[in-house]
Amino acid sequence: xxxxxxxxxxxxxxxxxxxxxxxxxxxxxxxxxxxxxxxxxxxxxxxxxxxxxxxxxxxxxxxxxxxxxxxxxxxxxxxxxxxxxxxxxxxxxxxxxxxxxxxxxxxxxxxxxxxxxxxxxxxxxxxxxxxxxxxxxxxxxxxxxxxxxxxxxxxxxxxxxxxxxxxxxxxxxxxxxxxxxxxxxxxxxxxxxxxxxxxxxxxxxxxxxxxxxxxxxxxxxxxxxxxxxxxxxxxxxxxxxxxxxxxxxxxxxxxxxxxxxxxxxxxxxxxxxxxxxxxxxxxxxxxxxxxxxxxxxxxxxxxxxxxxxxxxxxxxxxxxxxxxxxxxxxxxxxxxxxxxxxxxxxxxxxxxxxxxxxxxxxxxxxxxxxxxxxxxxxxxxxxxxxxxxxxxxxxxxxxxxxxxxxxxxxxxxxxxxxxxxxxxxxxxxxxxxxxxxxxxxxxxxx
Amino acid sequence: xxxxxxxxxxxxxxxxxxxxxxxxxxxxxxxxxxxxxxxxxxxxxxxxxxxxxxxxxxxxxxxxxxxxxxxxxxxxxxxxxxxxxxxxxxxxxxxxxxxxxxxxxxxxxxxxxxxxxxxxxxxxxxxxxxxxxxxxxxxxxxxxxxxxxxxxxxxxxxxxxxxxxxxxxxxxxxxxxxxxxxxxxxxx
Numbered sequence: 001x002x003x004x005x006x007x008x009x010x011x012x013x014x015x016x017x018x019x020x021x022x023x024x025x026x027x028x029x030x031x032x033x034x035x036x037x038x039x040x041x042x043x044x045x046x047x048x049x050x051x052x053x054x055x056x057x058x059x060x061x062x063x064x065x066x067x068x069x070x071x072x073x074x075x076x077x078x079x080x081x082x083x084x085x086x087x088x089x090x091x092x093x094x095x096x097x098x099x100x101x102x103x104x105x106x107x108x109x110x111x112x113x114x115x116x117x118x119x120x121x122x123x124x125x126x127x128x129x130x131x132x133x134x135x136x137x138x139x140x141x142x143x144x145x146x147x148x149x150x151x152x153x154x155x156x157x158x159x160x161x162x163x164x165x166x167x168x169x170x171x172x173x174x175x176x177x178x179x180x181x182x183x184x185x186x187x188x189x190x191x192x193x194x195x196x197x198x199x200x201x202x203x204x205x206x207x208x209x210x211x212x213x214x215x216x217x218x219x220x221x222x223x224x225x226x227x228x229x230x231x232x233x234x235x236x237x238x239x240x241x242x243x244x245x246x247x248x249x250x251x252x253x254x255x256x257x258x259x260x261x262x263x264x265x266x267x268x269x270x271x272x273x274x275x276x277x278x279x280x281x282x283x284x285x286x287x288x289x290x291x292x293x294x295x296x297x298x299x300x301x302x303x304x305x306x307x308x309x310x311x312x313x314x315x316x317x318x319x320x321x322x323x324x325x326x327x328x329x330x331x332x333x334x335x336x337x338x339x340x341x342x343x344x345x346x347x348x349x350x351x352x353x354x355x356x357x358x359x360x361x362x363x364x365x366x367x368x369x370x371x372x373x374x375x376x377x378x379x380x381x382x383x384x385x386x387x388x389x390x391x392x393x394x395x396x397x398x399x400x401x402x403x404x405x406x407x408x409x410x411x412x413x414x415x416x417x418x419x420x421x422x423x424x425x426x427x428x429x430x431x432x433x434x435x436x437x438x439x440x441x442x443x444x445x446x
Numbered sequence: 447x448x449x450x451x452x453x454x455x456x457x458x459x460x461x462x463x464x465x466x467x468x469x470x471x472x473x474x475x476x477x478x479x480x481x482x483x484x485x486x487x488x489x490x491x492x493x494x495x496x497x498x499x500x501x502x503x504x505x506x507x508x509x510x511x512x513x514x515x516x517x518x519x520x521x522x523x524x525x526x527x528x529x530x531x532x533x534x535x536x537x538x539x540x541x542x543x544x545x546x547x548x549x550x551x552x553x554x555x556x557x558x559x560x561x562x563x564x565x566x567x568x569x570x571x572x573x574x575x576x577x578x579x580x581x582x583x584x585x586x587x588x589x590x591x592x593x594x595x596x597x598x599x600x601x602x603x604x605x606x607x608x609x610x611x612x613x614x615x616x617x618x619x620x621x622x623x624x625x626x627x628x629x630x631x632x633x634x
Contacts (some may be wrong), residue, residue: 087541087580120472124488125525126537126581129594161472166483166523169579183482183515185522201477234526244584251585288542288580331543345542349579355522426602 001316002256004229005218005238006211010098016133018140021101027146029109029220034154037220042113045225046216048224050236055081055172055209056287056327061216067196068114069204077205078116080107080213081131081177082123083171086287087349091240092210094252096123097130099214100137104160106213108146109220110226111158114206119214120161122177125165134162169353173401175199176208176355187357188401211240235310239328246334248272259418261285261307261314262299265332278334282417285314286326288346289406291413292339293323319413336436339421343414344372350407361404364395368411378429385422389415456504462488466508478509482519485509486526491593494599495535496527524578532574534613536560537591540577543584548601552588553577555606572614 005232014020021027045061068300069075080103082091096103103121111119123131138160141147149157163181164173171180175189177201199205215237219227233392235257241264249272255264264270267278267380274280283298301305302321309398316326335343351365371388374380392408399405415422424438431437458466466485473480485505486497493501497520506513520526527535536556540549553564556575562568562577585590586598590609595607 001516084582085580088584090582090584093582100452125483125523126578126584126591128487129596134506163472163480164487165486166519166524167525167578180483181480182477183479183509183511183519185519203473242585244587245546250587265615284542331547331584333544337546342542342545343541343544352579 002254002259004212004236004254005230006102006240007252007254008151010094012037016098016100016137018137018144020102021099026101027105027108027219030105030112030146032111033109033150033220034152034156038210039113039115042109042216042220045219046113047276049215049219049227050224050231050234051212051215051227052211052235052311054211054215054239054328055062056086056443058325061208061212064208065114065206067194068206069155069197070115074201075118076114076116077174077200077203078107078111078119079174079200079205079207080119080121080183080210081172081174081175081207082121083165083169083172083177084127084210085124085172085353086289086327086329086427087243087346088244088284088331089287089327090244091242091252091328093127093130094238094242095210095214095435096127097133102217102427103134103210104137104141104147104213106216107160108141108151108158110206110208110213110216111160112156113216116206117157118161120181121160121162122171122181123162123164125167126170128164131162131164131196133406136345138162142412143414144349161178169203169349170355170401170403173403176401177207179207182392185355188403190400200340207322230256232308232310232317233312235312235325239309239325241309241328241330243271243330243332245330245332246278246337247332248275255309256307257310257342259309261309264309264330265299271332274332274334276334278336280332281335281337282333282339284323284329284333284410285333286324288349289402290324290326290407291319291322291342291409292417293321293413294417297321297417319409320416323413328444331369336439338376338435339414339418340372340432341374341435343411344369344376346410347372347407349404352405354407358399358404361394364391364404365407367391368395372411375425376432377402377411378425378432380422380426380429380432382423383425385415385419388422430438448601450490455507456498456501458504458508459492462492463600479515482509482511482516484522485517486523489590490526495531495533498531527574528569531574532562534616535574535576537578538564538583539579539583539587539589539591541580541583543580543629544587544589547587549588550589552606555603556590559606559610573610582618 011026047363051061052058116309168186169175171186176186180186246286280295347368351369354365356362392412396408425432502516506516508617560573562567567574588596
């Protein structure tokens with residue numbers, strides 16, 4: 001069993017209350033930071049920990065913190081990105097609803113490190129029930145002197161508020177999130193200036209994912225060096241993986257980075273194998289935006305090495321034979337899955353969620369959806385397959401924010417690894433829509 | 447929905463006004479517009495599950511911004527219904543992970559059981575069906591959201607019936623979110 005730094009107490013009855021959370025060692029990091037450390041020392045520990053952003057990009061959190069501008073007399077803000085919307089990802093919802101105080105504790109310690117006196121948790125609007133849980137926990141933290149004026153007699157003041165979104169995937173992009181928090185449409189901003197210089201209300205701002213902020217708690221408690229001992233190479237610490245799709249045991253698993261993918265899928269400690277006794281066909285390992293890999297490439301790299309659940313191992317081979325750890329949204333597909341239909345579903349998602357600001361994305365995601373729709377429904381042509389690749393290429397790199405890439409990558413990867421299945425949809429138009437038809441047709445040939 | 451007819455100007459209840467006053471304190475005084483999305487949620491809960499142009503004008507007036515600043519936001523975010531809806535809006539997740547676990551079948555089943563197609567309201571006015579994108583509950587797919595509650599693992603006819611029966615038996619009135627304590631919990 002790996003160590004559980006975040007979720008050790010997740011099933012303790014009443015752990016969502018201040019009292020029980022405190023009894024299990026909660027809020028120690030706040031005491032330690034505010035009473036014995038300077039803000040810069042906290043930043044230093046986070047840097048030493050090697051923690052990388054858990055929202056998907058994997059950018060080193062400590063480094064991101066060190067970019068924060070600190071002009072005299074200008075308030076700074078920490079904003080927690082709880083807009084979890086990446087298909088396949090559902091870890092933050094669980095963490096916040098079951099361990100609300102863990103996020104609040106991380107917010108206090110992190111806000112102290114950054115010198116923020118007003119911080120926000122931006123939570124996706126669909127999770128209003130989690131917002132209520134967080135607000136109740138925040139009220140408890142105020143009542144116990146961990147929020148408000150002069151926290152624990154340290155002279156440090158912090159107000160913490162939860163802010164709901166309104167249903168928009170794009171608000172998970174940090175500058176779109178800030179626009180949304182200002183009461184506007186979630187259109188991503190041009191960068192520079194980066195949020196670290198001009199973020200919320202044009203003030204210096206850090207935006208971090210829920211899990212990243214929660215990880216600051218064990219990092220401060222045990223020290224960054226201790227945290228960095230877990231994991232492999234530059235993939236330090238633990239990571240929440242939300243496993244879904246055709247698995248026997250879908251759910252949230254906190255793993256020490258470095259677990260072999262094969263073990264994660266098949267061992268009873270984790271997902272317990274593929275449902276209905278079927279074979280694995282493909283995996284989207286880090287949320288719907290990352291390239292899909294067929295079974296043989298997700299279990300082993302092109303060089304034949306065991307693939308590990310780390311940032312480096314999953315991206316081994318680049319996009320030709322690799323993928324990304326991303327947000328940890330792990331979607332497994334059994335042998336009967338129609339890759340064309342699945343890719344169409346993802347493209348429909350990105351088309352729906354494009355904010356419409358940049359034409360390559362606004363128009364391109366629509367093209368991808370339409371072309372995939374006609375392939376899936378038996379009206380496709382052979383040249384449509386190359387058209388998909390061409391449109392994906394023209395979106396990629398030509399947009400303000402990474403939604404363009406997120407829409408392009410899954411399509412390009414699906415064609416790269418499963419071109420034969422797209423071609424089969426063209427040559428068997430009458431069969432194309434029937435679920436599992438390609439699988440049966442292939443089985444009949446063997 | 448009587449409060450949204452052209453002749454009567456909608457007004458927030460006292461409870462909603464108090465909640466809005468609390469929200470304004472979260473943001474700098476000159477940045478009251480920040481409260482727009484939270485207030486739209488309150489307005490939608492208070493005025494029958496959708497935000498009419500009159501309700502949106504009320505929101506603008508409450509914050510002190512132009513009506514267009516509300517319209518452009520309410521039309522951007524998918525949670526705000528801009529047309530009248532039934533008593534319960536069933537938001538069915540249709541994205542990949544739910545599709546893998548049977549959301550297509552679930553949608554077909556709900557259309558059959560309620561008599562409404564996606565985008566429509568059932569003849570009895572009880573259910574509006576709406577397809578939405580990923581709700582971050584992929585591990586318990588397929589799922590439906592109704593107001594603040596997630597109905598998860600709807601992969602058996604029994605689970606779907608249980609959900610519809612529970613909703614049929616609810617007392618129908620425009621509940622404010624913070625009044626829905628009986629509802630405000632996920633099944634997990």
